[in-house]
Amino acid sequence: MTDKYAVFGNPIEQSKSPEIHHAFAQQTQQSISYEKVLGQVGNFSASLDAFFADDNAKGCNVTVPFKQDAAKWVTQLSPLAKAAGAANTIIRLENGDFRGDTTDGQGLIVDLLDQDYKFSNSKILLIGAGGASRGVVLPLLQQGVAAVDIVNRTATKAHEIEHMFEDAKVTGFGFDELNEQRQEYDLIVNCTSASLSGDLPQLSENVLCKAKFVYDMVYQATQTVFIEKAQALGVAKTSDGLGMLVGQAAYSFYLWRNVMPKLAPVLTMLRAKL
Numbered sequence: 001m002t003d004k005y006a007v008f009g010n011p012i013e014q015s016k017s018p019e020i021h022h023a024f025a026q027q028t029q030q031s032i033s034y035e036k037v038l039g040q041v042g043n044f045s046a047s048l049d050a051f052f053a054d055d056n057a058k059g060c061n062v063t064v065p066f067k068q069d070a071a072k073w074v075t076q077l078s079p080l081a082k083a084a085g086a087a088n089t090i091i092r093l094e095n096g097d098f099r100g101d102t103t104d105g106q107g108l109i110v111d112l113l114d115q116d117y118k119f120s121n122s123k124i125l126l127i128g129a130g131g132a133s134r135g136v137v138l139p140l141l142q143q144g145v146a147a148v149d150i151v152n153r154t155a156t157k158a159h160e161i162e163h164m165f166e167d168a169k170v171t172g173f174g175f176d177e178l179n180e181q182r183q184e185y186d187l188i189v190n191c192t193s194a195s196l197s198g199d200l201p202q203l204s205e206n207v208l209c210k211a212k213f214v215y216d217m218v219y220q221a222t223q224t225v226f227i228e229k230a231q232a233l234g235v236a237k238t239s240d241g242l243g244m245l246v247g248q249a250a251y252s253f254y255l256w257r258n259v260m261p262k263l264a265p266v267l268t269m270l271r272a273k274l
């Protein structure tokens with residue numbers, strides 16, 4: 001019987017996950033099915049119960065607004081998912097347990113590795129202090145980076161993340177404080193959704209122009225305003241977040257199938273359709 005997978009969300013129509021996972025399956029010669037399922041808001045555990053009642057259902061992805069519910073439904077959580085209080089991937093284990101994991105942050109790592117980024121001892125700035133930013137801190141620390149600075153419009157939220165990690169490598173800032181320091185970063189990641197509305201975070205040009213690599217988690221058919229700005233300031237290397245989307249899916253696929261697909265062919269396919 002074919003192993004069965006799905007992505008749950010609400011709404012779900014826009015999800016590219018089935019297309020991505022079918023491409024991974026073809027590339028790695030795995031036989032799987034992968035569908036989109038509209039989850040029940042307020043009774044999400046019923047959606048998961050129904051899906052996993054079929055023994056062929058081996059795992060699923062979970063997206064907005066169900067990631068916290070998924071973390072509560074599973075019987076065990078990875079350390080990352082536990083720290084985030086959210087799961088975007090569920091894996092049915094041989095012993096009947098269901099393991100919740102989160103691959104969102106790992107998606108950034110997978111994409112950056114694919115782009116030959118050298119994490120070791122590098123200095124990173126994250127802009128934004130929401131779930132997207134919080135989710136990448138631990139995966140970055142695990143890669144051996146020297147520092148993760150977090151700057152946010154609401155400075156208290158950046159300080160909260162600093163206190164949550166209790167690691168000398170993690171420091172929170174408001175924009176004024178950070179802009180004054182004029183530090184140099186190997187990588188600056190825009191973890192806000194500001195680009196979606198054409199807005200730029202209040203990071204000074206003096207800081208942005210010195211970055212070696214600028215990454216925007218947002219992706220669009222055209223270049224994001226943040227990437228445009230970085231390029232105009234002469235930043236040599238830039239990337240939007242399409243690779244992170246493919247990277248988080250690839251890591252889920254790896255958790256289920258124990259084989260890591262290549263990102264490049266899938267990225268090319270998706271980029272052509274944006």
Ligand code: ATR
Nearest residue numbers: 128129130131132133153154157192193194199201
């Ligand atoms: P997510 O979980 O996707 O990260 P979120 O929790 O809503 O989303 O967080 C969005 C982050 O982007 C926040 O840090 C927000 O800043 P505030 O905490 O000050 O609200 C930041 N953000 C959103 N739009 C922004 C903008 N136009 N300029 C600067 N920061 C912005």
